[in-house]
Amino acid sequence: MYNFDVERPTSIADAVQAMGKEEAQPISGGQTLIPTLKARLAAPSVLVSLTAIDEMKGVCMSDDGKLCIGGATTHATVAAEAKAHYPGLASLAARIGDPAVRNRGTIGGSLANNDPSACYPAAALASGATIVTNNREIAADDYFLGMFTTALEEGEIVTEVKFPVPEAAHYEKFIQPASRFPLVAVFVAKFADGVRVAVTGASNDGVFRWTEAEEALSSDFSADAVAGLKASGDMISDLHGTAEYRAHLVGVMTKRAVAALA
Structure with a gap:
């Protein structure tokens, strides 16, 4: 790593003021930022800690x-x-x-x-x-x-x-053992006026809502309702899984989440 200053404000107002300094960057838990600093992928001159607020x-x-x-x-x-x-x-x-x-x-x-x-x-x-x-x-x-x-x-x-707070919700994830991040994960939330489904770990565009599954589950809240559906989009493909594999896992994780609730 390299030299940098650390400020530890005790109020939001003080934190915002500290963030106004040149090349200042906030840090909370540091679970992502600290490894980034160690790898020299970021070089802020001031870290503004939010842990005392x-x-x-x-x-x-x-x-x-x-x-x-x-x-x-x-x-x-x-x-x-x-x-x-x-x-x-x-x-x-x-x-x-x-x-x-x-x-x-x-x-x-x-x-x-x-x-x-x-x-x-x-x-x-x-x-x-x-x-x-x-x-x-x-x-x-x-x-x-x-x-x-x-x-x-x-x-x-x-x-x-x-x-x-929904009527019911469940998070189902397929863990990538090395990182403990989900290879693919799905959060299903059932509200009185419909169902929302969000997918993480699968897309190069980041987290997204699977609207086709939401429509199907809003009409019939059962695992069978999403059978035959396939998530589309710019899926991640790497050594842990192909784009096709991740698209398949989206459906599997959604079914498991719904089954856990139903």
């Missing part, structure tokens, strides 16, 4: 029935404290990486990085979540713009995520 931590229910999670809340905390309100999301958080990752990584960091195989983007998109920043609120459908790309502007920080 208490107003960005915690899990609670809002008056309008949404599950609100602070951007600096760790995966382990989500797994423990969201279980009573949103079991499907808590289960997802409990299976991210390993204990070390879950106790350091944060939901805000995951959503800001938008890794094409990350777990939280699938939950946010399938739930119709709202990503709150220091400047505005962004609907999940408008937030994810492609691989490692989001609607965040320079200097914006993910301060909170608001999840509508």
Whole structure:
């Protein structure tokens, strides 16, 4: 690595001010950024740590029935404290990486990085979540713009995520053993007015909604409803699996998620 300064603000306002410095970059859990720095793929002059901002931590229910999670809340905390309100999301958080990752990584960091195989983007998109920043609120459908790309502007920080709580939800993933990231994973959320299905790990465009499956499941919520459907798009092809294999896994994981709920 190389020399850089570290600032540890205790409020969102102070963090935003620190982010205004030249070549400043925020760091939360650091599960992606630290390896990137070690590989010299990034060279910020200032790291702005978000770990001391208490107003960005915690899990609670809002008056309008949404599950609100602070951007600096760790995966382990989500797994423990969201279980009573949103079991499907808590289960997802409990299976991210390993204990070390879950106790350091944060939901805000995951959503800001938008890794094409990350777990939280699938939950946010399938739930119709709202990503709150220091400047505005962004609907999940408008937030994810492609691989490692989001609607965040320079200097914006993910301060909170608001999840509508579905009637039922389940996250099914096929783990790539070396990285613990999902090779392909599907989050299915059943609401009173329909079903939302989000897929991660499969596409070069990052997380996406599988609309054909949503339509089929909204009419008939059963594993048989998605039989014969095939996900399309620019699927990832690498040494772990071909594009065709990933497209097949999308269907398999969706069926398993629905079967677990049905």
